[in-house]
Amino acid sequence: MTEHQHVTANADLTELRRSLDVGLTRMDGRLALLLHRGEQTEKDLEDLETRVSGIERGRWPLPGVAALTALCALAVSVWQAIGHY
Template sequence: MPTDPDYSVAVESHAELRRGLDVGLARTDGRLALLAHRHDETDKDMDDLAARVAALENARWPLPAVAALCSVAALAVTVWQGIGH
């Protein structure tokens, strides 16, 4: 091993840079893991919302069916009144 003082300073500086890089990478990994978790939760929420919207769309009556039912009821009332009741 060389006894040059510049060499020992360079080694210490290199070790400090490596520690700083390791800490930065650990923080970045943590943030990416948090973002991935939030993305998964958002996907789950969107799937739940899509299922709820589909259930609401299937449960409602279409407007033409309601209009046809009302017209048939009006025709029945008109015929009933025309007969004399």
């Protein structure tokens, strides 16, 4: 291998190493961004679950309200039927 070929090979290896370092740095940045987005998504999901739980606790128990309404309607019907005779 001549001196010129040796210098050219070293320059090529240096350029290849620089390209590899740049690529790895770019990938590290993208991975860090994905990690950050994943953590933010987890936080948003936990907040959403907390809000949904609060809404579920605060809502009216519809089956109970329906049963109570039916009982009241039955009581009024019986009262009217007894009151008219």
